[in-house]
Amino acid sequence: MSDPDGASGNKLTVARRRDRSGSGPGIVDDLLVTRPIIGSADMPVREAAALMTERGQDHLVIPLTGGTYGLLTDADIRAGVVAVGRDIDTPVGELVAGPVPVVPQGTAAVDALTVLFDRDLTAMPVVDPAGAVVGVVAAVDFIAAPAGPGMSLRAQVSRAGNIGDLTARARRIPYLMADMVRREQPVHEVTAIGALIHDAVVRRALDLVLERHPELDPGALTWLSLGSNARREPVLTSDIDSAVALDDAVPDEQIDSYRIAFGEVNEVLLGAGRRIDENGAIASKPLFARTRSQWRSAAQGWVQAPLENKGMIFTSLLLDSRPIWGVLGADALGGLFAELRNHPGTVGLLLAEALSYKARLRSMRDVLTRRADTFEIKEHALTPLVNIARWAALSVGATELDTRARLRAAAGSTMLSEAQASELVEVFDVLQRVRLTYQVAQFDRGEPVGDTLDMKRLSPLDRSLVAQAVREIAGVQRKMTNMSHYLPVAD
Missing domain, CATH: 3.30.460.10 (Beta Polymerase, domain 2)
Incomplete structure (x- = not known):
């Protein structure tokens, strides 16, 4: 494909789709189409099956102790009663293994879907702020969602x-x-x-x-x-x-x-x-x-x-x-690092390692090789931010994995204020958007896809946003470095 202006002189943009059906954030509330059927742990399977048939649904919500819920599904009845010749008057509670995760109203559909697949579930109850079940979402419900x-x-x-x-x-x-x-x-x-x-x-x-x-x-x-x-x-x-x-x-x-x-x-x-x-x-x-x-x-x-x-x-x-x-x-590895926070020296060294990857718009190597117009978005921005989030989550004992959740979990801690955490979540979203949009534009053009941004190919707004993002990360790194002097460096 000819490029009369030179590839580095052309802005990289992604053609937006006019038809945006199925787009938008999407929340679980949008997927609830029927009222849930609420049963009880002591009702016989015969009665539960009849109720599910009458209402045309393949699951029944079972309230358990402590405000938790279980789910009885058609598959449970087939496996736990029909396949083994069990009495159909068996109490439902004997088939329900235990509490299942619940999804609060307002949860993003993709977040609910992630929990569903991570836990290998067929469905999950959706609850209101008071903890009452307002519906159930199953994998099939997400077909019409943005995902x-x-x-x-x-x-x-x-x-x-x-x-x-x-x-x-x-x-x-x-x-x-x-x-x-x-x-x-x-x-x-x-x-x-x-x-x-x-x-x-x-x-x-x-x-x-x-x-x-x-x-x-x-x-x-x-x-x-x-x-x-x-x-x-x-x-x-x-x-x-x-x-x-x-x-x-x-x-x-x-x-x-x-x-x-x-x-x-x-x-x-x-x-x-x-x-x-x-x-x-x-x-x-x-x-x-x-x-x-x-x-x-x-x-x-x-x-x-x-x-x-x-x-x-x-x-x-x-x-x-x-x-x-x-x-x-x-706990797949038996709590591999459960004792890590009991070793403050090690935690301090991990912080020092996290802060060693500095956020910056250009490195000395870029200057010496005259690559001042390129930016390594992963190495010089996202990796430092991911490292901050990982360490911050570790410091407060949070088990979240994704960067946004880690930052939110650590918000308000000694090393990361609420304001800083909020800013870094926004910064991460901006950097990921610029990075992925740039890569999609490269992909559409048939160019090699990478993490090296030619800054001249970004819009003026994106160039400004990237520069501001790097400054925000670097500022947090400086504050953390100053505070790290008060942490132990050896056990």
């Missing part, structure tokens, strides 16, 4: 019958994310949907590879997503980073066989258009595929001596980890 196209692609990925089907479907991810950008959906929703589909690609790749290795037990591993995908913040340039925790019962001589299979998973992901950094964190490497006891032993060493054996690097990596296969939940 609908993404959920359709996720379903297609999950049903891929072979590696060829999987790779073809996964290669549509950048097109989907680009379309969401054109529809002007909030960037944190675009990246959250991208992460949900990435997770589905990895799970299906694991399925298909492990089917070829009957000697390996799929139930003996927990696959951890790391980095931006774990934080649900992937853009078009994001790598798929990973680690695996194996059951302690896996014999040492078989661990290498698992790692070989994980290497095959990497090949599938590469073929599917996902980025894999062979020199980074990938589950096929011995350092990133260990038994749970080996991970715990290593973590104890990193906490007690963070300057040895790349302790701070591994700690930061695993603080940004999320299980997507196997043992789900925050």
Whole structure:
């Protein structure tokens, strides 16, 4: 394609879609179409099934103790009664495993969807500010929401019958994310949907590879997503980073066989258009595929001596980890860093490491190589901000993963005021929007997609916003550096 003005002289813009149907933030309230059916734990299954049939719904809300709720579904009745020949007068409470997460009214649809898939649920109750159930949302309800196209692609990925089907479907991810950008959906929703589909690609790749290795037990591993995908913040340039925790019962001589299979998973992901950094964190490497006891032993060493054996690097990596296969939940590795806050010296060193990545518009290398008109948005802005959020969340004992949630959790703490946290959330949104919009414009033009911005190709407004964002991050870093002198630096 000819470019008479030179590529660096043209503004990079994304064509906005006139038809924005299905766009907009979207909240769970918009997905509630019928009133919920409320049952009780002591009602017989016979009565519950009749009530569900009468109302044409496949779930029943069951109030539990402590203001919590359970859900009885058609699937529960089939598995817990029909399949095992159980008496249909069995109390419903014997089939309901326990409380399910609830979604407050006003929750963004994409946030509710993320919880639904993370917890492998079929539905969740929606509650009002007083905690009363006002409805139930299920996965099918999100098809008409802004996340609908993404959920359709996720379903297609999950049903891929072979590696060829999987790779073809996964290669549509950048097109989907680009379309969401054109529809002007909030960037944190675009990246959250991208992460949900990435997770589905990895799970299906694991399925298909492990089917070829009957000697390996799929139930003996927990696959951890790391980095931006774990934080649900992937853009078009994001790598798929990973680690695996194996059951302690896996014999040492078989661990290498698992790692070989994980290497095959990497090949599938590469073929599917996902980025894999062979020199980074990938589950096929011995350092990133260990038994749970080996991970715990290593973590104890990193906490007690963070300057040895790349302790701070591994700690930061695993603080940004999320299980997507196997043992789900925050305790997938047995509370790997539960004692970290009891080592203030280590926490202080982590803060110093976080602050060592300075936010700046240009580095000395840029000046010496006369690249003053380019800006490394990830290295010089987003990485410093992500590091601040990770450390701030750790300092207050928060378990959130995504950067925006971490900043909000740490707001009002000693090291991060409410105002600073609010400013940094806004800064993160601005930087992610500029970054992803720039990449989509490159993608549309058939150019290599990257994180190096040619500032002349940004609009004057975006140039100003980026400069202001960097100043905000640098200002917070300076304040944190001054306050860090009052923190212990050794245990």
